[in-house]
Amino acid sequence: xxxxxxxxxxxxxxxxxxxxxxxxxxxxxxxxxxxxxxxxxxxxxxxxxxxxxxxxxxxxxxxxxxxxxxxxxxxxxxxxxxxxxxxxxxxxxxxxxxxxxxxxxxxxxxxxxxxxxxxxx
Amino acid sequence: xxxxxxxxxxxxxxxxxxxxxxxxxxxxxxxxxxxxxxxxxxxxxxxxxxxxxxxxxxxxxxxxxxxxxxxxxxxxxxxxxxxxxxxxxxxxxxxxxxxxxxxxxxxxxxxxxxxxxxxxxxxxxxxxxxxxxxxxxxxxxxxxxxxxxxxxxxxxxxxxxxxxxxxxxxxxxxxxxxxxxxx
Numbered sequence: 001x002x003x004x005x006x007x008x009x010x011x012x013x014x015x016x017x018x019x020x021x022x023x024x025x026x027x028x029x030x031x032x033x034x035x036x037x038x039x040x041x042x043x044x045x046x047x048x049x050x051x052x053x054x055x056x057x058x059x060x061x062x063x064x065x066x067x068x069x070x071x072x073x074x075x076x077x078x079x080x081x082x083x084x085x086x087x088x089x090x091x092x093x094x095x096x097x098x099x100x101x102x103x104x105x106x107x108x109x110x111x112x113x114x115x116x117x118x119x120x121x
Numbered sequence: 122x123x124x125x126x127x128x129x130x131x132x133x134x135x136x137x138x139x140x141x142x143x144x145x146x147x148x149x150x151x152x153x154x155x156x157x158x159x160x161x162x163x164x165x166x167x168x169x170x171x172x173x174x175x176x177x178x179x180x181x182x183x184x185x186x187x188x189x190x191x192x193x194x195x196x197x198x199x200x201x202x203x204x205x206x207x208x209x210x211x212x213x214x215x216x217x218x219x220x221x222x223x224x225x226x227x228x229x230x231x232x233x234x235x236x237x238x239x240x241x242x243x244x245x246x247x248x249x250x251x252x253x254x255x256x257x258x259x260x261x262x263x264x265x266x267x268x269x270x271x272x273x274x275x276x277x278x279x280x281x282x283x284x285x286x287x288x289x290x291x292x293x294x295x296x297x298x299x300x301x302x303x304x
């Protein structure tokens with residue numbers, strides 16, 4: 001069983017990581033978590049995002065938002081790279097999340113076939 | 122919703138949006154009396170009296186963008202179809218939502234992934250203090266973010282490594298009290 005002792009050790013590791021990271025200009029990922037989003041599987045999308053961030057050791061800000069009125073396209077996820085357009089992806093699966101993280105968040109290439117909206121900078 | 126944990130996430134997000142500082146998620150499973158009770162309580166700004174009486178009507182909502190709100194309606198329907206009960210009460214000091222299910226009812230959705238629900242709430246608002254109590258017959262597990270935050274000092278609870286650790290910690294403990302069962 002995990003103990004809080006272990007959490008203290010983990011804390012020291014994370015503290016070291018924090019020193020190397022800056023707070024400004026992080027890529028941002030926003031996930032739709034209204035009732036519609038949750039019913040369509042948004043929690044699993046959020047889980048997939050967190051797993052990719054952890055696996056690839058990325059410095060990304062993850063936030064959530066409520067229903068934005070595109071319920072039929074849920075689960076939705078927005079990616080906003082510093083200085084770039086905000087891109088909304090829809091009808092997502094966990095596999096799509098991996099593609100978006102690798103292609104868009106890491107390499108800056110928008111995954112066009114999954115895009116449902118674009119908000120210009 | 123496929124899991125009761127998804128309803129919990131949905132209702133707890135109402136609490137966050139009502140500017141709650143504290144949220145309590147309390148699950149009681151009493152298999153001898155065939156009872157499953159889920160309570161979500163917050164100290165947010167509450168629901169206005171005139172809205173409260175039909176807040177579980179899908180066409181009543183406090184949101185301003187459009188006049189539909191499904192979260193509470195769906196949770197109530199889930200309880201009702203399992204021969205259960207649903208109760209909501211609210212004043213300016215907070216809101217309490219309680220849903221009761223027949224534990225073995227064929228239509229009862231599985232409890233699902235509670236740990237993932239807790240993590241999702243923390244990612245929504247890391248300032249909120251969350252208490253999660255889960256009783257399964259005589260066994261009990263209590264998880265308090267306030268205690269975790271004390272352990273963490275200036276490390277954020279939303280750091281992905283911390284969240285992953287917490288998820289496993291909650292998973293293990295819930296499985297332990299439920300005797301390895303996960304439904």
